[in-house]
Amino acid sequence: MLAPELKQQLTAYFKLLEQPVVFSLDAGTSANGDKTKDFLTEVVALDPKLSVKQAVLKRQPSFTVDRAGSDPSGIVFAGVPLGHEFESFVLAVLQVSGHAPKISAAERQQILAIDTDLHFETFASLSCHNCPDVVQALNIMSVLNPHVSHTMIEGGMFQDEATAKNIMAVPTVFLNGKEWHNGRATLAELLAKIDGHEGAVPVDDDVASKLYDVLIIGGGPAAGAAAIYAARKGLATAVVADHLGGQPLETVGIENIPGTDYVTGQQLMDNITAQLTKYHVTQMSGQTVSGITGGAPVHVALQSGATLQSKTVIVATGAHWRQLGVPGEDEFRNKGVAYCPHCDGPLYKGKDVAVVGGGNSGLEAAIDLAGIARHVTVLEFAPAISADAVLQAKASALSNVDLIANAQTTAVLGDGRVTGLQYVDRDTQQSHSLTVDGVFVQIGLVPNTEFVGDSLKLNAHHEITVDRRGATSLAHVFAAGDCTDSAYKQIVIAMGSGATAALSAFADIAFVD
Structure with a gap:
């Protein structure tokens, strides 16, 4: 074995x-x-x-x-x-x-x-x-x-x-x-x-009282790259996040990082975390940031009540799965409505499931689930499936996977747990029902920027606007990765933007000092 x-x-x-x-x-x-x-x-x-x-x-x-x-x-x-x-x-x-x-x-x-x-x-x-x-x-x-x-x-x-x-x-x-x-x-x-205190986790006094050179908010690849670059510049660097790992933890295999033929998301982030330890980066996990206040130093408030201080701040909070926003989604979340096929897929062995979303994430989910579930139906809102051709070919070759485009999901049905899904054919406006045990939502990402309020300038999509150096609208605050208005959301791009933000923070400190 x-x-x-x-x-x-x-x-x-x-x-x-x-x-x-x-x-x-x-x-x-x-x-x-x-x-x-x-x-x-x-x-x-x-x-x-x-x-x-x-x-x-x-x-x-x-x-x-x-x-x-x-x-x-x-x-x-x-x-x-x-x-x-x-x-x-x-x-x-x-x-x-x-x-x-x-x-x-x-x-x-x-x-x-x-x-x-x-x-x-x-x-x-x-x-x-x-x-x-x-x-x-x-x-x-x-x-x-x-x-x-x-x-x-x-x-x-x-x-x-x-x-x-x-x-x-x-x-x-x-x-x-x-x-x-x-x-x-x-x-x-x-x-x-x-202890009856769900949520905020206290921060050690000695950690909270330090003045950092660079404080990075986030735990994904952009945050990791920023921390490594900042620490290697000799800067006192800290990372604060609800958890270390970010979106790659929801990716089984990554095959598009140049020079690395294949790595799991877990392996990638384990390697980055090991580097953070090697370079003595202070890591504060289990923390939720509630606000940023500009100044010299910049103040970062935590939900636990603590406040961190740093000469510069890099926001690299990534994004989370977009929700359908239809009746039944909230009611049956964790009772058939899921967002991580790798985590929850094994619970649907021999069952019928739907995947909402025909992009790369949706078809990757469908391909993975096809080896577990009895049947997988992919529903795509757009007129055509948008995933890469190689994924479309692989999914189309599976006998237990159906791809349906131009389908608008209108409701998740259930009785204590998911029993079905309704969608409308956007061409004919005819309503259809599917009998399924699970609905996996894979319709893109929403930036994790709720906590910034009006401290930083956001675009219409709630992404942080940055310039070519990663600088935000607030002095001494930079941003990187999927939480920004970068044109493309990819791990390698997030890492590059994290490195850029760290180098810009280093230059900012050198200029101020």
Whole structure:
């Protein structure tokens, strides 16, 4: 089951084991149980400190991760933790064996202070890039505090349970049997939610009190490139974002970066994050910026109540998926209406789905979903499908994909969850209905600029207007990437504009100083 390169990686990781670890397995009698048993058999063969024994657990197949001779850790994996959850599995094994999780002292204190029993269950998919943050955070809580336990449930393997619980998006977290959280979250955000303070995450005083040379708002490729260029110029650089990764995390494969034949969005942003660490860039994740005030220095207000100060600021907040704006979309969001086919696609195995949007993103989604769903219907508002010819050819060759142009989506239908979709043929004005279990919206992007208010000049599309140096209408403030009025929205263009903005910030500081 494990590819040679995965075995090699695991062997290297397991050399770091401090204490023996035992996996307690309840495989059941299904083919999925055989897969899970084979997975663990191959894993324990890699190091003598690992062993597996039979057990009786709540779900089949599933297994616990415990330190031999100690009380249970509370960590359970229901399914085979490969894909994006491979790292979650490795970290769980190492932390159970005695490796201290890499968290702040304040976070550790918050976890240790939990004095009520909390059992979390996270429904995840192996292709979901948002899920590992949640899974790993809840595993850390389980390792450190016996009051906390956590089960990761692979939604594709436990599809019947996911359907019974009306789970149509991942990650979905249940706490003590009740639905508690949906979507990406950091450890700090989850701890704040446990404490009853959902939303704002406090910023350390020593971080908030610094005067930075360059403060970059955003966590995507434009922000990453800006931070790397600024730090390499010797500038005191910080990045503040709700999460690090940006739009590339929703892209499985990237094949148009010159000199790089193929890279996943996750790999690309992991590489950028590693460079930020290498160049000692201060990283503030889990933060929402609420406003910018010009001056010398520029002030950046956070939703947590803190205010950051910097000689220059670069806004690189990217964009988010545009919504349909039709009846039923809000009502059935995460109950059949989805925006990330890679995350939520496995939950629609053998079902009929629709993709709204015939551009590159729409057809890439349709091609991916075609390997999972029974049938995929693509609806495009324009008179013709607009995706690249190579994607059109690939989608047209799939027997379970239909492409419909000139179709205006008018409503999402459902009863507790999505059951269908209505659209109008823009030529004939005839209304049509589709019976589908899911609707994936891929109709373009909206810039993340709500927080700037009237501080910066925006165009009619709410994009920040910039000049050729990336300068905005406010002194000492620059902008880069998909949140700006750049003609094209591409990763390589965002990176270039981030570098431009950083060099302009450097020149601005040199001129002022």
